[in-house]
Amino acid sequence: DEILKAAVMKYGKNQWSRIASLLHRKSAKQCKARWYEWLDPSIKKTEWSREEEEKLLHLAKLMPTQWRTIAPIIGRTAAQCLEHYEYLLDKAAQRDNEEEAADDPRKLKPPLYTAPSHPPF
CATH class of the missing domain: 1.10.10.60 (Homeodomain-like)
Structure with missing residues (x-):
């Protein structure tokens, strides 16, 4: 190098x-x-800002797979845009899976048993 x-x-x-x-x-x-x-x-090598991520997601929706066109608009390389886009998709999918797991009745824990409050007969 x-x-x-x-x-x-x-x-x-x-x-x-x-x-x-x-x-x-x-x-x-x-x-x-x-x-x-x-x-x-x-080449910009800093962390991605929220604005850059929003712009990336918007442009990727308008021009799927056009990373060489998207890159100069974002101010990053085509490789950086593709890699970060895939990272954002993975993060969103993971979040969706966690939410589904929380709503899945098979994953819910039963409430702890509490003794009845009235005296036995």
Whole structure:
């Protein structure tokens, strides 16, 4: 990664073949993808805000699977958007399962037995 970063600083973002020649067994396409998906300093790496999550869910509903279109609108990479979207779906499904389990009569615990309050005959 350090060699790739240094090469991009030296040769710029349009010389992927030249950059790849400096790296052992890496293609120009691989170098470009690594830079734009992970190493580019402009990639936002902070926690997702509530607003970003809401925007992501809204855009994913409007443009399902269009992560490369959604990413610049959100200000994240396509990979980050897809990964976080899947995380949000998993979190929602887990919450739904917990709610269903709480409502399932088979999961309810019987009330503790309390002795009758009147004296025996």
